[in-house]
Amino acid sequence: MNSKPKIDQEDFEWTAAELKAAKKFADLPKSLQTKLASRKSRGTQVLPTKISTTIRLSSEVIDSFKATGAGWQTRIDLALKEWLKEHELAS
Template identity: 60%
Template sequence: MNAKLNDLKSTWVDSDDAPELDDVFFKSASLHDGNKLIRRGRPVSSAPLKKSATIRYSPEVIDAFKSTGRGWQTRMDTVLKDWLKKHDPSDVKI
């Protein structure tokens, strides 16, 4: 095991070359208490955040979007946003 540690090549040249730890770094960092993860860090994004919701759809709607593969929820969101451009949800009669 020590042989592997000795084989590691350090690319560190000077401690002054280290990046500055600014507010952006700390906002996107994970917070640990020892080995226990307290809060997982997320990259800071300029894009608007999405809201989480629990919602029920008919099986045929879910199956149709899931059959399109990875990203099906994003596609579903895109379709609904496009629908909102042309329709008013309050006009839908149930």
Template identity: 55%
Template structure:
């Protein structure tokens, strides 16, 4: 593995870029596929359909939902909607 130079000088400071260093910069190139997928997951939301809140839940409930993977907050929302529906309340 080639050794790379550090970005700091002996005093721990990052020196300013020189004109020569700026000319030597290269474009980063194509992003890795994993990062491209992550960036392309979702566009801007047109009309907010949910409200951001802070809620305290027991640790075991949060861990169980997180263990189900991405989208766990949406599944909590669905569980609460089902709870309301079972009691005759409209969730929307």
């Protein structure tokens, strides 16, 4: 596997200069600390409607959906639901 990995905008390494310039959480205004702290976890779903699983899809499919921005996994779910409405699964 000699190919270079793709750079994902959401998964990158900070440079030493970026780390040095970054502010510590404690140095942020209290109002911003409160807002950021409240976003840490979603908590449990009242009515879980989705099941976490692992599925292998072609890079073409993943790249196409990721290119549409945030919510791409939900759009894959919707596309599969539409497909199920129009097709009968073979046993």
